[in-house]
Amino acid sequence: MGVFGGDKLVVAISSRALFNLEEENRLFESGDPRAYMALQLQRLEEPARPGIAFSLIKKLLAFNDTTSQRVEVVILSRNDPVSGMRIFRSGEANQIKLQRGVFTQGRSPFRYLKPLQAHLFLSANADDVRDALAAGFPAARVLTESVLAGSNYPNEVRIAFDGDAVLFSDEAEQVFQRDGLDAFQEHELSKAAQPLPGGPFKPLLAALHRLQAASTPAMQIRTALVTARSAPAHERAIRTLMEWDIKVDEAMFLGGLPKGEFLREFEPDFFFDDQTRHVDQASLHVPAGHVAGGITNA
Known part of the structure; x- marks a missing residue:
């Protein structure tokens, strides 16, 4: 790192x-x-x-x-x-x-x-x-064609993150790409108690968590995990954050639903994802950035 x-x-x-x-x-x-x-x-x-x-x-x-x-x-x-x-x-x-x-x-x-x-x-x-x-x-x-951030939350820095290959390593994503959804769910269920290794954005989330402790009425931080994971693979993600002693304020386990409309409701100042299709779709609703790491960008 x-x-x-x-x-x-x-x-x-x-x-x-x-x-x-x-x-x-x-x-x-x-x-x-x-x-x-x-x-x-x-x-x-x-x-x-x-x-x-x-x-x-x-x-x-x-x-x-x-x-x-x-x-x-x-x-x-x-x-x-x-x-x-x-x-x-x-x-x-x-x-x-x-x-x-x-x-x-x-x-x-x-x-x-x-x-x-x-x-x-x-x-x-x-x-x-x-x-x-x-x-x-x-x-x-940064997708310069993204829409600009909304103005409904002037006193909150709102940041949304994808999970695998962004906050977490792409270990589970590799299983999904290689063996499909059932193998991925089985893999994550069997390792639910084992924290995922950190991904490229873990240090940023940790720094934001420290900054969150300094929140004032003038400005606060609100974070969201927005992931294509669904139950039962949600558990490993939550346990990993608990193990890191880092909280996110909202978590959305969308099971493959398009993320854009959920992000439009959350209204982040920025959203980070490793998959171009998610980023492109998100950019129609919110400021978005592509994290070009992990197996999907190999």
Whole structure:
């Protein structure tokens, strides 16, 4: 596993995950970095609009006050330093406190996660996310086509997680992929009392659990496990969380029902899943990210 910083929750995020820079990005992807840089410079005084992970980041930063810094957000971006100026200004204009940033001008930035001691990396770049996951960091590719977070819960950071290959290892998922549903249910029933190994997002859930203890009336955390598991395979998931001494506020065992409509009701600021079909479907209702680990992404 990666190196995770003390009690402070550290989130590294790319500029495209935090702000809506899709128009600028089309110019960047066209292979004309000079034109892209010129456009960013031209728009220096024009704050970028909120992007898919904006609500999550803004709410997490609300845990900070004058006496303690419980959350730090760092921009980790393939942008150039000139474009970085606009990102910092956009943060200021949107009341997002950004102090640190690493801008690598087209090169992969994931190596800087270790010295940053990041608990989470959010990026729109699939390769960077895969590299970060392989290095042991919780990371997800933000679907920039997702709908933005709802506004019904201004005082709660709401985060939803898939189970297997996200919070838990993909040990059980491997059985399912290889031998089918009956074998999976049998495997999980026989191992119900044996905790599942941790998955890539266990360290993030643990960090959120610590942050939850610092909840104030101004901001609280609400987590949900949203899984295709159903009874009797639910028991191992619940017992695993009990063994870790980590609580989730809601658990949905959907037995293969589409997750999107349940997520629409929960209204998370972000949802993490390892299967593209679940993420694509969720993105129609909520901000969603793809965790490209485990057997389904092999």
